[in-house]
Amino acid sequence: MNIFEMGLGTGLNAYLAYVFSKENNVNINYHSIEKFPLSEAELHLLEMKSTLPHAEHADFYQLLHSCLWEKAIQQDGFLFSKSKIDFLELDISQNFDVIFYDAFGYHAQPELWQKKPLDICFQLLNPGGVWVSYCAKGIVRRTLEEVGFQVTRLEGPPGKREMLRAIKPI
Numbered sequence: 001m002n003i004f005e006m007g008l009g010t011g012l013n014a015y016l017a018y019v020f021s022k023e024n025n026v027n028i029n030y031h032s033i034e035k036f037p038l039s040e041a042e043l044h045l046l047e048m049k050s051t052l053p054h055a056e057h058a059d060f061y062q063l064l065h066s067c068l069w070e071k072a073i074q075q076d077g078f079l080f081s082k083s084k085i086d087f088l089e090l091d092i093s094q095n096f097d098v099i100f101y102d103a104f105g106y107h108a109q110p111e112l113w114q115k116k117p118l119d120i121c122f123q124l125l126n127p128g129g130v131w132v133s134y135c136a137k138g139i140v141r142r143t144l145e146e147v148g149f150q151v152t153r154l155e156g157p158p159g160k161r162e163m164l165r166a167i168k169p170i
Helices: 012-024 040-046 055-066 115-124 138-147
Strands: 002-006 028-033 073-075 078-083 096-101 125-133 150-155 162-167
Touching: 002 012, 012 028, 012 055, 012 078, 055 073, 096 115, 115 125, 115 138, 138 150, 138 162
Parallel strands: 002 028, 002 096, 028 078, 096 125
Antiparallel strands: 073 078, 125 162, 150 162
16 A cells, blocks of 8 residues: 655654554555654654554654655555655655645645645545545635545544545546
């Protein structure tokens, strides 16, 4: 399975994907980009490692942040790489099965929620691929539909009322 993440942030999505790969014996190729990585001090202040589910994999969480940028690491069938780059400058030829679109909110980075970046996502996905985001704004949903996705609103995680799932038609 090939997963692309727009916005590494705290690394929680990558960590949970790793846990999923271990629990389900699924090989995952995971590539994340982040234009503004959190500093080591910021990560320490968040104390994420002590609150992670599946504590037996907490060391992998630390590895996500300590590994070098632009250099892949592999552990137990999970290939992880991260790039420090702007999404709109992305030059990638690989296609993905899943995109975690974890940009800052619409209000903070409106340029990442317009038609051009969402069309880039559409092009990056394999047919039948899934795009997911915690953003559920109506304008984002309509733009996803405009670029060709089939969009569904889902119940959000704790703290979020809704989220969006968009599927690229086969």
